[in-house]
Amino acid sequence: MLRSMYAGISGMKGFQAKLDVIGNNIANVNTAGFKKGRVTFQDMMSQMTSGAQGPTATRGGINAAQIGLGSQLGSIDNIHTQGFxxxxxxxxxxxxxxxxxxxxxxxxxxxxxxxxxxxxxxxxxxxxxxxxxxxxxxxxxxxxxxxxxxxxxxxxxxxxxxxxxxxxxxxxxxxxxxxxxxxxxxxxxxxxxxxxxxxxxxxxxxxxxxxxxxxxxxxxxxMSNVDLAEEFTEMITAQRGFQANTRIITTSDEILQELVNLKR
Known part of the structure; x- marks a missing residue:
């Protein structure tokens, strides 16, 4: 559960950065020569619970079992397409x-x-x-x-x-x-x-x-190459992603509270 909380925090940080870039794009929608930004994400390292095993004469192979530890910023790109x-x-x-x-x-x-x-x-x-x-x-x-x-x-x-x-x-x-x-x-x-x-x-x-x-x-x-329809769509996606990660933290907290209450 602690892993899920930290994964949720990493997701919130990433979507906050995405909202920052979107906000800057929208603020510069009428700025001459402005080139919009774009955020991409990467998954963080994964914790290995069991490694992969190759097939033997009597048994097939087994895939590795890993638990992801959240996401991180992959890049913040400048998109140099032609503006209007x-x-x-x-x-x-x-x-x-x-x-x-x-x-x-x-x-x-x-x-x-x-x-x-x-x-x-x-x-x-x-x-x-x-x-x-x-x-x-x-x-x-x-x-x-x-x-x-x-x-x-x-x-x-x-x-x-x-x-x-x-x-x-x-x-x-x-x-x-x-x-x-x-x-x-x-x-x-x-x-x-x-x-x-x-x-x-x-x-x-x-x-x-x-x-x-x-x-x-x-x-x-x-003028700017910012497309408001695209930016508003990305803003909704980032907002919902941020909310979903807060729910992960809330749910993990509720489960921890249940564990604490087992003593009663």
Missing amino acids: RQTTNNPLDLALEGDGMFALQANGETLYTRAGNFYLDDGGNIVNADGYYLVGAGGNFPLTIPDTAQSFSIQTNGTVTYIDAAGDTQTEGQIGIANFSNPAGLQKSGSNLFLNSENAGFTGLAVPEADGAASIISGSLE
Whole structure:
């Protein structure tokens, strides 16, 4: 009975972690570039009560008898599927259609994001909401639109062009796309940013629409890939699983109480 109580506690802890991840997903349902999380479980070690025995000339084999000791967190995954695209008609709102991430640079640190809501600072540099410079395909930054420019545009291949004061078309540069063989290995850093890790498999900055990199859609934003219907279904499952594990603890406690009452 003590084993069942501890198994119930482990189940409660696991489902609490699942609810935490679901709550974070729902809270970020309208966050641009957000990638949802997913929790998986594993069983804990099992206690062997009798080992397996092979067949003999006079008797068949016997399977091992084991009692499980509960569950544990297996993984908390980041799911990097394509998010929904929202049209904004703002030329500095950029959505990625395909694989890859925008690269950002600030204070000697490179970060990555799928959130394409960019702005111009007082120097005409293309930055994100935190002032991080958008990095070009050759690793150059910042990408700058002069104050004298009459208008500017960003092509699907990441080329940034503008019309200068004389009415001529000028090319500022090309936006780079960071490619990863395992984007789920990136570490979330907050503020819609990701950090590279040893398991992300960074393969370098690529030109958009080349080497499997995404194309850039100007005037749109990639929104969260959270599906509310799926999250609410998982929330109900986690809630019922948590309740079932509390019943295991309650039932075990009642049996222990009966054992105590045997003395009367």
